[in-house]
Amino acid sequence: MILAAGRGERMRPLTDSCPKPLLPINGKPLIVYHIEALSRAGIDSIVINTSWLADQIVNALGDGADYGVKIRYSHEPQALETAGGIIHALPLLDDEFIVVNGDVFSDFDFVNLKDFERSAQLVLVDNPLHHPDGDFALCDGLLMNRGDELFTFSGIAAYRKSFFHYLPDTHQPLAPLLRKAADDEEVGAQYYGGRWSDVGTVERLQALQQD
Numbered sequence: 001m002i003l004a005a006g007r008g009e010r011m012r013p014l015t016d017s018c019p020k021p022l023l024p025i026n027g028k029p030l031i032v033y034h035i036e037a038l039s040r041a042g043i044d045s046i047v048i049n050t051s052w053l054a055d056q057i058v059n060a061l062g063d064g065a066d067y068g069v070k071i072r073y074s075h076e077p078q079a080l081e082t083a084g085g086i087i088h089a090l091p092l093l094d095d096e097f098i099v100v101n102g103d104v105f106s107d108f109d110f111v112n113l114k115d116f117e118r119s120a121q122l123v124l125v126d127n128p129l130h131h132p133d134g135d136f137a138l139c140d141g142l143l144m145n146r147g148d149e150l151f152t153f154s155g156i157a158a159y160r161k162s163f164f165h166y167l168p169d170t171h172q173p174l175a176p177l178l179r180k181a182a183d184d185e186e187v188g189a190q191y192y193g194g195r196w197s198d199v200g201t202v203e204r205l206q207a208l209q210q211d
């Protein structure tokens with residue numbers, strides 16, 4: 001699943017007329033990098049959630065045939081936040097599935113998320129300059145809320161549907177669910193030290209273009 005429903009407030013005015021996942025990096029829409037990487041990992045069925053300027057995303061990507069995958073869409077009349085968007089799309093997803101934020105750029109190999117033991121597995125990265133305090137610690141393969149060294153959640157993870165069981169199909173963020181699950185030692189984690197960027201502002205988009 002690629003998360004692509006957000007408004008992209010921090011990237012205005014670019015996102016006033018173009019959904020953030022369609023913003024180009026070196027002439028190619030950001031979301032296409034994810035689609036191609038998922039395809040290389042042998043994943044040929046992709047769900048994309050949409051809300052803001054949804055028609056543009058559907059028109060640009062179609063049914064995925066141009067990329068050798070099958071794309072289905074989970075539309076949200078109003079964006080439901082990360083957890084809400086995933087829960088809303090659960091009927092379209094397999095029992096185990098990968099989720100990637102549509103506004104990150106990375107060369108992470110999704111093959112490395114195909115096998116995981118717990119109800120969720122997060123990918124952690126080094127803290128970027130705009131988020132120096134990090135989010136979670138990593139201890140013996142477990143996601144922890146506290147530790148000697150904190151890393152940043154990359155926006156890349158794998159889940160089992162059971163992680164979201166009994167949660168209502170409504171607007172809700174993901175972070176509180178992850179925090180509670182980390183306290184209960186229910187979530188695995190792994191570190192990735194390769195290329196990763198949160199394309200969350202116009203300045204970071206420009207820096208990535210130049211790089």
